[in-house]
Amino acid sequence: MNRKLRLPVSAGGVAAALALWQLIATGPMAGGPLPTVADTFAELAGLLAGGAFWAALADTLVIALAGLAAAAAAGVVTGVLIGSFEPVRYATAAVLEFLKPIPPIVILPLVVLIFGPTTPMSWFLVFFGCVLPIIMQTVAGVHDADPVTLDTARSYGLGRVEILARVTLPSAMPFIGTAMRVAAPAALIITVVAGLLGGGPGLGRSIYQAQASGDYPVLYAYVVVLGVLGLAFQGASALAERRLLHWHASYREVLTP
């Protein structure tokens, strides 16, 4: 598609979605809990002017990003260990496969019981929800390292640690990158769920409070904020992936030699 047309067409899509929302809110659902676009954005403007909103936003961002960073660090290190040593792989396979399908929300009551409705509670949920896919993908990436590339490194006398850092890990980067791109929006969602259902700090808790007091325009104003935040997370992680993996076949800009 023509580059110049992309932005106006995207904007048109957004406008159409907002128009549909407005139609439903004023038509079939008039007087119901769904506020109009105008009411929602008026409340949104009010939120942006107040300090409490920004504090909640900051809480959400810090929890999501810190949880994601911890999950990335722990996930990559664990994944490399599991991928490099067969006994570790067999020792952990059953446990990881058991934990993988458990959504973080299932362990939320337990985590709230342990930590209370606090920042560590939300942070732990984010960590739990993100770390397993990152481990799994890192293991897959380590196994995907090309045997010829590894033999090359070995034949030049590179040591185990150097091969791990300079060959295996870069080989696994495309897998880790995909895992991170999926995990980044998930971290945000889990932070909000932890606030909404577990009372953790941040936008989730704000949404819960708006819902409890029946203030639907404010509730949907928060939903709009979350949507925009989700877009930003997705965009930032996709951009980071593209920069980090510019050499990978899926991102290459092939120059004529």
Add this chain to the structure above:
Amino acid sequence: MTRTLATHHHPGMENSMELQENPVALGTAAARPRLEVTALSKTYGSGPNAKCVIEDLTFTVTTGEVVCIVGPSGVGKTTLLKCLAGLQPATSGTAAIDGRRIDGPPPEMALVFQDYSRSLMPWLTVRKNVRLPLRHLRLPAQEMNQRIDDALRAVGLDGSDGKYPWQLSGGMQQRVAIARALAYRPEILIMDEPFASVDAQTRFELEDLCLKIRDDFGMTILVVTHDIDEAVYLSDRVVVLGAKPARVLDVIGIDLPAPRDQISTRSLPEFAEQRTTVLSMIRKPA
């Protein structure tokens, strides 16, 4: 007077002793091969499913020699190279450098793989690919850069060092792999069908580069190839392998004048003779 005589006499005696010893020392050095493969066998698996790929291979390569290994495809040449490079253990027999058994990647050896596109790291630029094996040598920065520059210039890639391998043609990628081996300054260079997937013109250039490296750096070079003409053109000796399991059929000395030239050497009647000798050896029914 006596003193003078004595001082004269003494070094003279030393000289004569050296003269007596030197031919012996030289003799052993010349007779002793750089790379020595003795009764090497490699079997994959065990029991009734065991597959013997290499059986009882014996040959040698002397310092400064270019030796080509030829044989039908799928004969286990790559397996042999992996054993020589210390990447996998032999089932029996030995490979040794200067009499020292190879049981891991030897530091004085570099290996150029057939599959250059998989052997180069796509996340590193040409320069960083060449630098990768030098890092653990802990060279001074200046020497490291000098080596990289020299190697890239030798293969005609100066100016491409900021590119990524996948931005280069196949022939240029293989040159990067060769430059990486050169910068490592190995004493023994082993190449696995290094020119198999490049066009004819590039192939000629890379063959001549191979001979130039030997002359410039005094390298000992072992090349696996399935191209008989290439083997005859490059080699001082050709090791002819027979198929399934691989064993040495013959070692043929190639007596062609140096320096070799793509046009004049290949049009010599001796070239055709040697080529026929090697080819009939390979095609002869076992």
